[in-house]
Amino acid sequence: MATKRPAREPALKTRAGYEFCERHDKLKNRIVLITSGGTTVPLEHNTVRFVDNFSAGTRGSSSAEYFLDHDYAVIFVYRQKSLEPFTRRFIGQQFFDMLDIADNGQSTVITVKPASVDVFAPILAKYKHARESQMILYMSFTSVVDYMWLLRATCECLAAFQERAVLYLAAAVSDFYIPQDKMPTHKIQSGEGPPTISLQLVPKMLAPLVSLWVPHAFVVSFKLETDENLLIAKARDSLNKYKHKLVIANILQTRKHRVVFVTPTTSYEIHLSREQSLQGLEIEEPIVADVVRKHNEFITTSVNHK
Amino acid sequence: MATKRPAREPALKTRAGYEFCERHDKLKNRIVLITSGGTTVPLEHNTVRFVDNFSAGTRGSSSAEYFLDHDYAVIFVYRQKSLEPFTRRFIGQQFFDMLDIADNGQSTVITVKPASVDVFAPILAKYKHARESQMILYMSFTSVVDYMWLLRATCECLAAFQERAVLYLAAAVSDFYIPQDKMPTHKIQSGEGPPTISLQLVPKMLAPLVSLWVPHAFVVSFKLETDENLLIAKARDSLNKYKHKLVIANILQTRKHRVVFVTPTTSYEIHLSREQSLQGLEIEEPIVADVVRKHNEFITTSVNHK
Numbered sequence: 001m002a003t004k005r006p007a008r009e010p011a012l013k014t015r016a017g018y019e020f021c022e023r024h025d026k027l028k029n030r031i032v033l034i035t036s037g038g039t040t041v042p043l044e045h046n047t048v049r050f051v052d053n054f055s056a057g058t059r060g061s062s063s064a065e066y067f068l069d070h071d072y073a074v075i076f077v078y079r080q081k082s083l084e085p086f087t088r089r090f091i092g093q094q095f096f097d098m099l100d101i102a103d104n105g106q107s108t109v110i111t112v113k114p115a116s117v118d119v120f121a122p123i124l125a126k127y128k129h130a131r132e133s134q135m136i137l138y139m140s141f142t143s144v145v146d147y148m149w150l151l152r153a154t155c156e157c158l159a160a161f162q163e164r165a166v167l168y169l170a171a172a173v174s175d176f177y178i179p180q181d182k183m184p185t186h187k188i189q190s191g192e193g194p195p196t197i198s199l200q201l202v203p204k205m206l207a208p209l210v211s212l213w214v215p216h217a218f219v220v221s222f223k224l225e226t227d228e229n230l231l232i233a234k235a236r237d238s239l240n241k242y243k244h245k246l247v248i249a250n251i252l253q254t255r256k257h258r259v260v261f262v263t264p265t266t267s268y269e270i271h272l273s274r275e276q277s278l279q280g281l282e283i284e285e286p287i288v289a290d291v292v293r294k295h296n297e298f299i300t301t302s303v304n305h306k
Numbered sequence: 307m308a309t310k311r312p313a314r315e316p317a318l319k320t321r322a323g324y325e326f327c328e329r330h331d332k333l334k335n336r337i338v339l340i341t342s343g344g345t346t347v348p349l350e351h352n353t354v355r356f357v358d359n360f361s362a363g364t365r366g367s368s369s370a371e372y373f374l375d376h377d378y379a380v381i382f383v384y385r386q387k388s389l390e391p392f393t394r395r396f397i398g399q400q401f402f403d404m405l406d407i408a409d410n411g412q413s414t415v416i417t418v419k420p421a422s423v424d425v426f427a428p429i430l431a432k433y434k435h436a437r438e439s440q441m442i443l444y445m446s447f448t449s450v451v452d453y454m455w456l457l458r459a460t461c462e463c464l465a466a467f468q469e470r471a472v473l474y475l476a477a478a479v480s481d482f483y484i485p486q487d488k489m490p491t492h493k494i495q496s497g498e499g500p501p502t503i504s505l506q507l508v509p510k511m512l513a514p515l516v517s518l519w520v521p522h523a524f525v526v527s528f529k530l531e532t533d534e535n536l537l538i539a540k541a542r543d544s545l546n547k548y549k550h551k552l553v554i555a556n557i558l559q560t561r562k563h564r565v566v567f568v569t570p571t572t573s574y575e576i577h578l579s580r581e582q583s584l585q586g587l588e589i590e591e592p593i594v595a596d597v598v599r600k601h602n603e604f605i606t607t608s609v610n611h612k
Contacts, residue, residue: 043357048478048532048558052346052358056387081362087398092390095401096433099418108427112405112416121414127402172354185532226354227492252354 014153017075020137021157024073030164030295032072033154035171036060037079039144041178045185050143053172057082059222059255059284060170066288068130072166073137075158077150079171080140086127090120144174148205155213162216163302166295167209169221177202206242216302218295219244223262226252235262246294248287257283261290320459323381326443327463330379336470336601338378339460341477342366343385345450347484347505351491356449357505359478363388365528365561365590366476372594374436378472379443381464383456385477386446392433396426450480454511461519468522469608472601473515475527483508512548522608524601525550529568532558541568552600554593563589567596 024031037060038053057078064074064085078084090098098116102109112120130136139154141147158165179200210219221244223235228251235247239262249260258271270290272283330337343366344359363384370380370391384390396404404422408415418426436442445460447453464471482505516525527550529541534557541553545568555566564577576596578589 040358044532048360048530049480050358050360051349052356054354054356084398087402090401091397092393095396096393096430099430101427101430101434107420108423110418110423110427110430114413117414117416121407121416124402124405124407124416128407174355224354225492226350 014157016137017139017154017157020073020075020134021160023134025160028164029073030071030166031075031158031161032067032166032168033075033077033158034060034064034067034168035077035147035151035173036064037082038172039079039147039174040142041144041174041176042183043178045183051174051176053174054252055079055082055172057084058088060168061085061088062282062284063168063170063288064136065126066285067166067168067292068126068135070288070292072292073135074130075137075139075154077139077141077147077154077171080142084138085130085136086123089123144177144202147171147173148202151205151209152213155209158217159214163218163299165214165217166291167214167217167219168291169206169219172224173202173205175202176200204242206238206244210242210244218246218298220246220248220291223247223249224252224255225249232260232262232267235260235267239264245298246291259283259287263294320463322443323445323460323463326379326381326440327466329440331466334470335379336377336472337381337464337467338373338472338474339381339383339464340366340370340373340474341383341453341457341479342370343388344478345385345453345480346448347450347480347482348489349484351489357480357482359480360558361385361388361478363390364394366474367391367394368588368590369474369476369594370442371432372591373472373474373598374432374441376594376598378598379441380436381443381445381460383445383447383453383460383477386448390444391436391442392429395429450483450508453477453479454508457511457515458519461515464523465520469524469605471520471523472597473520473523473525474597475512475525478530479508479511481508482506510548512544512550516548516550524552524604526552526554526597529553529555530558530561531555538566538568538573541566541573545570551604552597565589565593569600 021031036055037057038055040050040052043049043051060076060078061083062085064076067074068085074085076085098112098120100111100113102111139150141150155167158167177200206219206221219242221238221242223231223238225231225234231249231251235249238247245263247262249262250258257277258269260267260269270283270286272281272286327337342361343363344361346356346358349355349357366382366384367389368391370382373380374391380391382391404418404426406417406419408417445456447456461473464473485506512525512527525548527544527548529537529544531537531540537555537557541555544553551569553568555568556564563583564575566573566575576589576592578587578592
């Protein structure tokens with residue numbers, strides 16, 4: 001694996017992470033690290049083309065809102081330009097179309113249309129509260145190498161929380177990458193005929209994360225498959241291999257209304273009824289509620305064993 | 307090339323395109339088709355992974371605003387979730403942070419902070435004007451196959467404009483794709499070892515577009531390279547091959563302040579000084595002004611030859 005540390009911002013990002021963690025650790029808060037969005041694998045040094053993983057960041061960004069509701073401090077590690085908590089609900093034209101502009105002769109006033117205020121005000125208020133009370137820290141990545149550095153650096157900040165930390169690894173991380181020395185410097189030229197891209201396996205971060213970086217934390221990973229027949233078996237394999245607490249397994253096509261919680265000893269489904277979906281309930285609300293419940297049990301058990 | 311027409315929306319999109327074109331053709335307006343953003347090449351039928359082209363859609367979305375300033379009707383064909391005209395300037399947290407929320411006891415009022423109104427009001431006003439006067443039509447694509455169908459369908463609508471149509475092909479279109487029959491159905495499994503991806507060349511759309519679909523239009527293509535030494539030669543090759551009017555050539559690293567206009571007989575640079583960049587001038591403003599000037603000359607010459 002190309003482990004050269006990227007030159008951009010990591011020191012700054014880590015410092016912000018340390019300050020955030022130190023403050024919340026002193027307050028004895030619970031904390032969750034949420035990773036969200038897909039990673040890229042550049043195909044060229046001067047990146048024009050890259051392999052990407054499908055992920056808008058819906059799961060991670062909505063879950064962040066629900067963890068804030070449960071009074072967790074949130075470190076939101078997300079793919080640049082993927083969805084973010086709160087703002088995900090109003091993007092681009094939706095936002096502009098919500099606004100009225102009026103000129104009263106002396107000055108121009110722009111207001112949110114009354115019809116939109118009912119929906120928008122509570123979301124904006126929650127956003128402002130999370131920012132002002134400094135309950136959320138945003139850190140972004142683009143490539144799979146950026147992601148790995150950021151995850152490792154953030155885990156260092158989190159270790160002090162011991163059982164009070166949850167890792168909620170919802171990002172879609174590439175399994176493959178192209179080693180630095182096999183990457184062409186310039187844009188691949190089509191005149192040279194179609195290229196063949198040789199990928200290598202990315203080392204699994206979950207192994208050192210669970211056993212070394214945050215050995216006392218409550219670690220949750222996600223498993224996205226398109227083939228129902230593989231889902232539970234692959235989730236169980238992952239638990240056996242990495243020894244963490246929970247895999248949230250889902251199928252690409254049904255992931256918005258059904259997931260399976262797989263623990264070392266059990267597996268059960270969380271799903272939304274058609275009615276709940278129509279009412280606008282998001283599955284991340286019961287998912288997070290159940291993770292929080294499990295985290296409570298985990299803390300209680302850990303304390304009793306000390 | 308997999309030419310099976312995608313099942314989603316194309317009929318609807320085309321109908322909207324026809325109505326838009328018919329109205330502006332009756333008004334004898336000029337029209338520009340702008341393509342913007344990168345295309346994806348899915349690696350699996352149930353798409354989890356795809357190859358993407360680097361493009362946020364900055365060039366296309368900002369150019370659309372300047373074409374509107376020149377009274378062109380704009381068909382904006384863009385990669386879903388890439389930047390859009392006007393809204394590109396205020397995204398996510400920038401937007402939320404611009405807003406004040408106040409409760410006057412009876413109702414909640416959300417307003418744009420006075421400090422942000424000066425910058426925001428003219429942009430919002432232009433956006434609203436473009437929408438209300440129906441000078442802009444948005445159509446989105448994701449994969450390279452979607453893109454090709456949309457481009458062809460839109461060209462059919464544009465043909466009637468003859469010389470009054472500009473095609474401004476700023477999208478970053480993949481040169482490669484994976485044929486349907488070589489694409490696996492499910493997510494590629496990492497347990498099977500790193501995969502090798504074999505890509506094939508995408509047929510160049512510019513050839514039929516220039517010679518058959520819109521033979522009277524003013525067609526502008528873009529060339530993005532990372533190697534300065536290849537830039538002009540490759541732009542000139544493209545003009546020789548496809549016989550269109552103009553290639554706007556740029557280097558990845560300097561594309562925000564320097565481009566080269568390459569025509570069959572000339573080449574010259576458009577660039578922003580450091581001062582202009584600091585003042586917030588965007589290079590798309592002089593680029594579009596020059597394309598419009600060239601389009602004027604082209605119309606005059608065409609009329610004189612009739």
